[in-house]
Amino acid sequence: MNVVTITLGSLAATTSLGAAIGVSLRPGDRVLLAGDLGSGKTTLARAIGTALNAEPELTSPTFVLISEHRGDLPIWHVDAYRLPVGSDALRAGVIDERQHHGVTLIEWPEHLEGLGAAGTGVLSIHLEAAADEGTRIAVIRGARPELLAVLGPMSDSTQRITSGDARE
Numbered sequence: 001m002n003v004v005t006i007t008l009g010s011l012a013a014t015t016s017l018g019a020a021i022g023v024s025l026r027p028g029d030r031v032l033l034a035g036d037l038g039s040g041k042t043t044l045a046r047a048i049g050t051a052l053n054a055e056p057e058l059t060s061p062t063f064v065l066i067s068e069h070r071g072d073l074p075i076w077h078v079d080a081y082r083l084p085v086g087s088d089a090l091r092a093g094v095i096d097e098r099q100h101h102g103v104t105l106i107e108w109p110e111h112l113e114g115l116g117a118a119g120t121g122v123l124s125i126h127l128e129a130a131a132d133e134g135t136r137i138a139v140i141r142g143a144r145p146e147l148l149a150v151l152g153p154m155s156d157s158t159q160r161i162t163s164g165d166a167r168e
């Protein structure tokens with residue numbers, strides 16, 4: 001499986017990443033957004049939603065487990081933070097049959113079981129803060145070749161992208 005590491009030096013870089021991901025998604029895809037509090041999961045989810053013309057815009061509602069949005073594809077946005085670690089995704093109502101017709105963006109996938117191995121249709125992104133306040137590091141696993149091709153040119157002298165066949 002390919003692993004792409006991108007240094008996101010600004011909010012604009014995160015927005016660009018979200019745009020690239022958004023247009024690459026297909027019905028049935030899941031995007032797992034992992035990382036600490038404030039690492040940028042919702043910010044990236046919103047940018048993905050914007051690329052898909054999400055209505056209403058994706059937000060970070062504190063007590064809402066899952067929200068549904070219209071768009072170029074139906075979008076489900078899950079925040080599993082309040083579910084206990086080890087919760088079954090199906091039983092918790094986080095995944096269901098309808099999602100085969102759209103894309104599902106899941107924050108705090110670490111709390112869930114049963115999301116499927118990273119592979120076809122599952123894009124796994126880990127975000128973390130860097131030393132610089134406005135910088136985040138994104139580690140992306142499971143990108144399809146089309147997305148990989150778009151992510152490559154996002155690098156500049158301040159960004160670092162490594163891509164390879166680091167099979168897990």
Ligand SMILES: Nc1ncnc2c1ncn2[C@@H]1O[C@H](COP(=O)(O)OP(=O)(O)OP(=O)(O)O)[C@@H](O)[C@H]1O
Nearest residue numbers: 008010011014036037038039040041042043134136
């Ligand atoms: N390069 C960047 N990418 C994303 N967010 C950034 C960046 N630089 C600064 N930020 C800020 O970091 C914060 C990220 O908040 P966000 O709600 O997206 O995090 P989160 O991972 O969803 O948190 P939570 O775990 O509480 O859901 C925002 O205030 C955002 O403006």
Ligand SMILES: [Mg+2]
Nearest residue numbers: 041042060107
């Ligand atoms: Mg969030």
